[in-house]
Amino acid sequence: xRFVIIxxxxxxxxxxxxxxxxxxxxxxxxxxDESHLPYSRPLLTYLLxxxxxxxxxxxxxxxxxxxxxxxxxxxxxxxxxxPQAHEVHLADGRAxxxxxxxxASGANPRMPRIPGLELEGVFTLRxxxxxxxxxxxxxxxxRVTVVGAGAVGLKAADALSHRGLKVDLLARGAxxxxxxxxxxxxxLLMEALQRLGITLHLHSWPTAVVGAGGxxxxxxxxxxxxxxTEAVIFSVGVAPRVEFLAGTELSGPDGIPVNELMGTAxxxxxxxxxxxxxxxxxxxxxxxxHIWPAAVAQGEVAGANLxxxxxxxxxxxxxxxxxxxxxRIITGGxxxxxxxxxxxxxxxxxxxxxxKRLVFDQGRLVxxxxxxxxxxxxxxxxxxxxxxxxxxxxxxxxxPEFHPGRLWARPLPGAA
Amino acid sequence: MKTVIVRPERCxxxxxxxxxxAVEHSQTKELVAALGEAWRPVARIAVYPGGVHLSFPNKCxxxxxxxxxAVCIAGAISRNPARGTTDIDPARCINxxxxxxxxxxxxxxxxxxxxxxxxxxxxxKCDHCPDRQAQGLPPACVEACKVxxxxxxxxxxxMAAKGRSLAQAYFAASRGVAESPEPEMIRLWRQLG
Numbered sequence: 001x002r003f004v005i006i007x008x009x010x011x012x013x014x015x016x017x018x019x020x021x022x023x024x025x026x027x028x029x030x031x032x033d034e035s036h037l038p039y040s041r042p043l044l045t046y047l048l049x050x051x052x053x054x055x056x057x058x059x060x061x062x063x064x065x066x067x068x069x070x071x072x073x074x075x076x077x078x079x080x081x082x083p084q085a086h087e088v089h090l091a092d093g094r095a096x097x098x099x100x101x102x103x104a105s106g107a108n109p110r111m112p113r114i115p116g117l118e119l120e121g122v123f124t125l126r127x128x129x130x131x132x133x134x135x136x137x138x139x140x141x142x143r144v145t146v147v148g149a150g151a152v153g154l155k156a157a158d159a160l161s162h163r164g165l166k167v168d169l170l171a172r173g174a175x176x177x178x179x180x181x182x183x184x185x186x187x188l189l190m191e192a193l194q195r196l197g198i199t200l201h202l203h204s205w206p207t208a209v210v211g212a213g214g215x216x217x218x219x220x221x222x223x224x225x226x227x228x229t230e231a232v233i234f235s236v237g238v239a240p241r242v243e244f245l246a247g248t249e250l251s252g253p254d255g256i257p258v259n260e261l262m263g264t265a266x267x268x269x270x271x272x273x274x275x276x277x278x279x280x281x282x283x284x285x286x287x288x289x290h291i292w293p294a295a296v297a298q299g300e301v302a303g304a305n306l307x308x309x310x311x312x313x314x315x316x317x318x319x320x321x322x323x324x325x326x327x328r329i330i331t332g333g334x335x336x337x338x339x340x341x342x343x344x345x346x347x348x349x350x351x352x353x354x355x356k357r358l359v360f361d362q363g364r365l366v367x368x369x370x371x372x373x374x375x376x377x378x379x380x381x382x383x384x385x386x387x388x389x390x391x392x393x394x395x396x397x398x399x400p401e402f403h404p405g406r407l408w409a410r411p412l413p414g415a416a
Numbered sequence: 417m418k419t420v421i422v423r424p425e426r427c428x429x430x431x432x433x434x435x436x437x438a439v440e441h442s443q444t445k446e447l448v449a450a451l452g453e454a455w456r457p458v459a460r461i462a463v464y465p466g467g468v469h470l471s472f473p474n475k476c477x478x479x480x481x482x483x484x485x486a487v488c489i490a491g492a493i494s495r496n497p498a499r500g501t502t503d504i505d506p507a508r509c510i511n512x513x514x515x516x517x518x519x520x521x522x523x524x525x526x527x528x529x530x531x532x533x534x535x536x537x538x539x540x541k542c543d544h545c546p547d548r549q550a551q552g553l554p555p556a557c558v559e560a561c562k563v564x565x566x567x568x569x570x571x572x573x574x575m576a577a578k579g580r581s582l583a584q585a586y587f588a589a590s591r592g593v594a595e596s597p598e599p600e601m602i603r604l605w606r607q608l609g
Contacts, residue, residue: 404521
């Protein structure tokens, strides 16, 4: 068997390693347009803040490909996939034949459609090359603007403020992380940003990047203001990298639709990671949510299925962890109940800034937000993922006494 | 592979395991000296109140495959095949909280440690006391536990032993024989006459 995997990040590597375990004899080829060894994208903001080093970005050793028996084609972009001929075409003109293909091509940063994006000093932070280019520019900049208050934008702003730069952060809505945070958690987060000295601009969005002499000097905002800045980092979301599938009907604009085996419309092509549109674990609806843990889980399922193992992916449970200086937040599942019978339980300790918010729907836990003390986050997410009715639990998660001891010291009702 | 076997039904909540764990993970490994260390030693085992007169000692199970390892964006969590443990490298940990999000047992804590002095905090959890193991000693929590709630053994052997004793008790009861033989110390006491 000849397996080809497009992408060498979380999903691609998990796929390759799982495929190798299931098919020790198979030929496995990994293709990436980046020439670096596999590295961790989420660490780029930590690199920016000096919390990690460049060498620690790389998650695998230089001998990795040899040790696992993978053929690596690095620095070679894919131009086209030909499902009929079972071939992947590369930018250098080569055609790589496959028996089964795994597409783990990830996503690229989105950019707003505004003028001035070609100016020197406009950045995104997705690839190692972006971080290196930004690093060179920051050597001579003192004032930086981050556009987009999502997880990456917030972490980048935190990192930049650590370096002693003056940081402005633009949020389109009334609060940062508007899709996943309730107002109380958002207020705790905004207080943390203030303590960090980051200037947060709410309801603010750039209408143009303003420059002089080819360099960024300011951002024109939707409220008419002009915000002076020496560099702009756009972190406004990502779009799946599926250009090379044009004309194959394997992908829509939001990503590659997949079944529960991580299979696509073509029986010999699987897909995993940020480029796919998996089903939501709770609702069952297709949902794009780009997180490292989901990419790894999908990669493992897809890799096993390359080798015909028939493993199933349960679905994606959106969750994320945000750790800024002095503020730690873990969120997951639904922000609000879907039905009128649902309820939300909140517990705020104003003195310590600890906050717990649980969302219940139809007798089950469907969402959790933890600020400050996050140790038991995984327990709540297990309750969500396993869809256990609250009344069958030995202790109600709403109770202040809820902790692992209450959950496990007595057997579950009905258990033999 | 030996591991810490937990019998929550025996735990009385004395917290000696926590104390021993914190001391073992201090720099001096001496209780009194540890109190004065720059980085306050942190226990990696928790003891929660459970049911009535019951406590629950909760620690890392060293899962395989480990959910925390799968989600670690820093590549700081790895498996040690020789010791059967899931280990955290404090030099690589970036304190992002992903492992807390993934751990179904809620056993991760975050605190500064002398092994990563330049950081505010790193992820901490049970490591089965590698220094003690190298000397042929069981983990500190096991040594501290006086009620048999924590023991150090091979899970398969322990399960087989427990299965045997349950089977013997069952057959003894079904034959109408008196319950299990009296404990050794009672037998000796009676022998004294």
